[in-house]
Amino acid sequence: MKRRSLSLVAVAAASGLFIAGCSSSDDPEASTSAEGTATSDGGGATMAAGCEDYGDYGTFDSAAVELYGTISGVEAEQLTESLVPFEECTGVVVTYNGSDEFETEINIRVEGGNAPDLAIIPQPGLLQRVVGTGAVVPAPDAVSANVDEFWSPDWKNYGTVGTTFYASPLMASVKGWVWYSPTEFAENGYEVPTTWDELMDLTATMADNGGPGPNYKPWCIGFESGTATGWSGTDWIEDLVLRQAGPDAYDAWVAGDLDFTSPEITKAFESFGDIALNADYVNGGLGDSASIVDTAFQEAGLEILNGSCSLHHQASFYEAQWPEGTTVAEDGDIWAFLTPNVNADDPAAVTGGGEFVAAFNDKPETVALQTYLSSDTWANERVSIGGVISANKGLDPANASSPIGQASIEILQGEDTTFRFDASDLMPAVVGASSFWTGMNDYVSGTPLNTVLTDIENSWP
Template sequence: MRSRVNRRLLAGVAAFGVGALALTGCTGDIADDGGDVDCAPYEAYGTDEGKTVTISGTILDLEADRLVESWKDFETCTGIEIDYQGSSEFEAQIAVLAEGGNAPDIGIVPQPGLLARLAAGGWLIPASKGVEDNVDKWWSADWKQYGTYDGTFYSAPLMASIKGYIWYSPSEFADKGYEVPTTLDELKALSEKIAAEGDHKPWCVGLESGEATGWPGTDWVEDFVLREDGPDVYDQWVNHEIPFNDPQIVKAFDSVGEYLKNPDMVNGGIGDVSTQISEAFQTAGLPILDGECSLHHQASFYETFWNPDGGDANTVAPDGTVWAFLLPPVNADDPQAVTGGGEFPVAFRDAPEVETVRTFLSSDTWANNRVSLGGVISANKGVDPDNASSELLKQSIEILQGDTTFRFDGSDLMPGAVGADSFWKGIVAWVGGQSTQDTVDAIEASWPTS
């Protein structure tokens, strides 16, 4: 055991990420909060006293706080200090930083398409044997493939999410006699019923996310492609085996447009249709708490945002303040299919301490640490679903570990010029009034030719 350890604690969260990190010391295996730290789970990582690893990503606010907490004991036991900085501009800036030699040691990349772009630029360090051994043990082959480019494995997955959840108030549903829909037609009928009652708009939506504004709308389209036309068409679309302006994709856009472009449907508690573009995705569902809308489409990770101050005033449970059901299939007896996402810690600096951190982040130890802190899930097969912070997240982990048809977020798999650019921008233009055909034609024209 080491005679001295250092630990970084989150001191604050800046508007675009984690703020200053305070450095404190302690002796032996005694943590700076006065509690004992069991270093047994971290012995395999050795010690690297005095080494620092910088990490950047899109994870902000309370989620960033919990991320820092998840590796606190690892820092104590290995001596490696981790300096995390989050930014909503990470996706737009990371390639520029890498090209200029100013990238962090590790970047938590939320898109396989962006990972491919960074790898093609020659900026990434291939994953070490320790990382690869972990991904082979704890993750499916599909997840490993998402971290691979041109035959080289660059990153194990980190966290995951199930997309396509529809958040609602169980008490409102009970009071008004609403039934959870089992088909897309039933969802449409429920939305029309709420709209006709006139108390409030049925849906609240927020598409704003800094440089990534528009991405929540891409999730809607992807969910409808997968449900209306199935996984084979979804795969063909994502891989550009059919064009972006294929009639099947036009149909999915128009199905989504019946909600997002319809002033009778949105934007409850916020404003007219146009306010979707300016409303932050983090706050967009909160009008449900005030009875100003009834439905909000967002991923499993949105659980964190129901208590923005980090408390537990709003419970996530079937009989709680909020709960969620998955966007239903076309037919009630159709197999359930879901989209989802994840992050990938890629390395820009070739150093043993960097790979030690990445190996830890790919382990079942880290995954259980982070899931236990609340608000997120992982597709790591070593995660105990009972560690999840709510029944919904436990359900989400079981979905990832089960036989449900799963497809990674389509825009995240597309080339960066599309999935992290023209598709996002196209959603904004489309919600702003541009026709479906003009929108999909413009996105198709942006698809790289090689």
């Protein structure tokens, strides 16, 4: 197993007292478990200053929880940093273990009787498979109550398998941003489009006007992502299906009740093809349409800074790809607008991704951490550290580390926003993480659309 391990040991016990004076475990009425000691709600433990928001989680002596997931690098360090207040105030020692082989290893660990206490699962489809092992326990009432209060019903549904709610949402991303240069727009009198037709008109105008960079084309697109090459192309189709056909058609498509060969999905592919297969529109500074497959998704948008293209479609997390010193702001070097709706007055429609926290036992310390991770307290703590956003409605958008993060949070929290989870993450893996990806690669490489759509549809189990 290849695994990165980050451990925070922020609390130590000495004579029954936790450091930082956050709690005391010498309450004679404390309830005990095999894994630790937790003070009862009516116990005599006194929370120290700064721990007021953590009183409901209890206090523990010698309790430890393993949190397992795919998060690595700086983001893993930031995650563990966000758990420090919980550790200091409750006495629970949290160890985070991250693995880039999570999808395989979680099954191995479950089958070997070595399941973690909690797992951060990156997509609903994988959650369903893990729940299918029988090892995941239903979410406790406190977690369910938090999700009812702080998330929309759609988000709770993504953490539900059958009729049982298992996993609370954690972090999120907003897809469908179109990145551009505010300076270029101002110099050329370009306006941010409010409909898909306006976006296509803008694209045609940009192609006619040309640009300052070498081999200029309006759009730059990249699909390359190792064994996952093609996934960024599926984001285009998902955005278009939701905006053109509506949420009901989108849901039917995800469920397999609306074929890839249907008129609705065909139209979405054709609309994408109007850009991706047009030699006048792509691939700025990079080549022709076929170059899309060989261009890393992380690098494609950087051509905007070179003046070789003007527009790049990618999620909110693409902000991290801009070089150091790039100002991402409405009046900065780079900014973004959402892929427009068909009609300007339609409610905001966005696709996105997210993560879910599932438990493999109901120990008090496991329940305490799972409840904390579903709270507005944790959401504000984590987002304030930087680099991520959440759809938690108790999150203050001002805590986001960047303007694009703030804008994404406001969209996710919008009462009228139509949100749908990334379709390929919801579909069976043989489709969403295989034939759909390769179909996108084939399409921009010249394979006829009917063949592409038939091949994907025939792969549905």
